[in-house]
Structures are given as structure tokens and as C-alpha cells.
Amino acid sequence: MFRPTLYGSLLLAALGLQAGDTVKIALTGPYSGGSAPMGTSARDGAKLAIAEINAAGGIQVGGRKLKIEVIERDDEAKNERGALIAQELAAMGDLSGVIGTVNTGVCIAGDKHLQEKGITKIICPAAGSASMTQWSKAGVKDNSIFRFAAYDGIQAAMVVEEAINRHFTKVAVVFDSTNYGVSGRDDILDQIKKQGNKLTVVAQEKFNIGDKDMTAQLLRAKSAGAQAILIWAIGPELAAVSNGEAKIGMKAPMIGGWTLSMSNYIDNAGKNGNGTLMPQTFIEEPITPKAKAFIEGYHQTFKVGRIPSAVAAAQGYDAVYIFAAAVKQAGSTDTHKIKEALEDLKEPVKGVIATWNHPYTKWDPADVTTHEAFRREQVVMGMVKDGRVVFGNDADKARLIKEAAGTTPAKAKAKKK
DSSP states (O other): OOOTTHHHHHHHHHTTOOTTSEEEEEEEEOOSSTTHHHHHHHHHHHHHHHHHHHHTTOEEETTEEEEEEEEEEEOTTOHHHHHHHHHHHHTOTTOOEEEEOOOHHHHHHHHHHHHHHTOOEEEOSOOOTHHHHHHHHTTOSSOOEEEOSOOHHHHHHHHHHHHHHTTOOEEEEEEESSHHHHHHHHHHHHHHHHTTSOSEEEEEEEEOTTOOOOHHHHHHHHHTTOSEEEEEOOSTHHHHHHHHHHHHTOOOOEEEOGGGGSHHHHHHHGGGGTTOEEEESOOSSOOSHHHHHHHHHHHHHHTOSSOTTHHHHHHHHHHHHHHHHHHHHHTSOOHHHHHHHHTTOOSOEEOSSOEESSOOOSOBTTBGGGGBOOOGGGOEEEEEETTEEEESOHHHHHHHHHHHHTSSOOOOOOOOO
16 A cells, blocks of 8 residues: 655655665656656656555565665766766666666667676666667677566557558658667568558658657658558657647547657647557556556655656556565675576566566577566557547456456466576
């Protein structure tokens, strides 16, 4: 049960603890700028979990319980700042791990410093495919970087499937110029091929961060006969696409990555955002007791009526519990031992998204999913409706309710050998 009033006092109490008396975790991400709804939501979801764990006495480490001490760093979604933060954290001898990061470029710029020192990191709540494939391409044999997000291969597959299921045949692929956007475009194009080339890409259009007018790109897509827009981008520019469609009378629905669920898209797009579809790992509806408690706890603690990014908040929350389980199993605050435990968690971890059974396995450079927690069964299609994200498919909602009640067992991720 959430106890939001304890949150501030717990963090203050942690400040008085000496080195060795805590499990030191760094939370990183964009807490300002266009990606802030994702970064702050993940951070605050993580802090809810930390407050719960500390309220219960901490993490059992050997014969004692250790409370979690938080180090917080805002990377501002800037690659160079992310690199400096990673260098700072990598130099900390008593750091148990890092949870965070949203932007692919920040991961690419900074995670190499953590990897060099073997600092365990769980990327959460996002970052594109390149944040993990960089390690497989480099042939890294022992990887300390994990990810806790619905990786882009899953999302891109769902986006393409949705377009096919809605009987579209001609689509425009629209993306921003960031590492995330370009990587997402590549994933979509790859999925179109894998799913039998049932979609014809009649236009590929790019825009930059900060662009406010998408008229030229949309007119080209419209004149090419695009029936839907498959889109991959980070921030508020997504709303400029929806608003641009309304401006030129284009009615092609937008289907894209999970970032379309962010508050800065929903609020800026207004009614023009209705019907937009995107994969989600968590919908802000109290369909289970755990979801209800989490939503209420977040609203009460952070004084909001809607979580800026419910996906990010829920993933931040569950990531902390998974990390804590690894600390307990390792019986140590040593980041290297925690990494080994993460690769072979013995006990299920009950989160707000799912019960996590052996989410990671030993790193295999030929298979990045060994360090990816999510599988397709844990992702649903969301839809924007009147300023909120709701279930895009009633069957998904019914399935999750049954699984939470124990009447339909969730599929466990197969343990890789």
C-alpha cells in the first residue's frame, strides 16, 4: 500500500546515513526540456518504489536491511551532458547502479563510461534500439547495461500490424532527425518487409527537434496518397504533425511509438490527437488493485490529476523493484554482483506492469534480448481519447484483468540457455 506522506521524510532520513549503510542508486534522465514528461515520470515512479522499500526497512542484504540512497542527475536530453554525468557516476566507488535515461543519443554518449567500469545500469524508461545494439555490434562479451522498456522491435511490429489490420495499404513514414527517430524509422521499414510488404511506403519525411510547421512534409505525404502516418519521434513536435494534418484537411491517422502518450503531445494536439495509436506497457486506468494503488499514490504524492507519462512512471517503479530483488539475491551492494544476479533472478518480482519471471538472462552479443526485460505479451495498444490514453483494444484490458486475478496465467519469458 502506498504511503505518500512518508516520501519526503524517507529521503531526508537517508541524508544522515553513512557510506556503507545504504544501497546507492543514481536516477538519471531528462528532468527538463522536451523529453521531461518521460524523464520526470520515470524518476517519480522510481521514487515511489524507493519510498515503499525504505518504509519497509530497506533491502535485505545479508544479515541486515539497507535503505536506498538516491543520487539524481538531469541530463536535459543533451548527449554531452549525459556523457559528463556518466563519467561522474562511473568514478563513484560505492555506486550500486544506475536507473534511467530516455534519449538514445545520451545512452550512446554516456553508457560506454559505465560499461568500462562495469557499473550496472537499467535503461528506463526508453531509448531506441541503438542503445543496446551498440554492444552487440561491438562484440562486448560481458555487458553491464540492461534495458527495461518495450524495445523498438516490439513496438515497430505492433505499429505495422495495426496499420495492416486497419486495411491500410499506403503509408507515410515520418520521423525526427534524432538517433531515436532514425532508428525507429529503420525498425518500421524492417518490420514492413518482415510482415510481407503489405504496406507501400509512399513517402518518407523527416523533421528536426524544434520544428513547428510540418506543412511541407504532410502535403507531400497527402499528395502521395498516404492513408496513415507511421511516426517515430521524441517530443512536442509530434503534436505539430497532428495539428498540421488538421490545417491541410488530411485525415490519415497517426500510429507510432509510445512517446505519443506523453502529456506534451496530448495537451498540444488537443482534439486533433483523438484516435492516435501507440504501444503501451501501462495504461492509467485502475483495472487492478495494484494499478489503482499505484495511480492514486502517484497522484497524491506529486499533486497531479494525470501522470505526465504513465508508461514511464510504471516502468520506473517496476525497475526499482527488479533492481532491489537483484541486490537481495546478490547479498551485496557491489555493482558487479548485482549485475550477475540480474542475469539470473531466482524469485518472481511483482510489479505494477506485470509479475517479472526471470526478466533477463546472461548477455549474449548475438541476442540483445538477453538484456531486454519486455516481451510482446506485456505490451498493449493505447489510443488517445479526449485528453487521456485509454485501451485501444478491449480484449487487452480484459486479458490484463484476468491475469491479475490469476484466472489466466501470464506467459513466462523462456529462459535462454
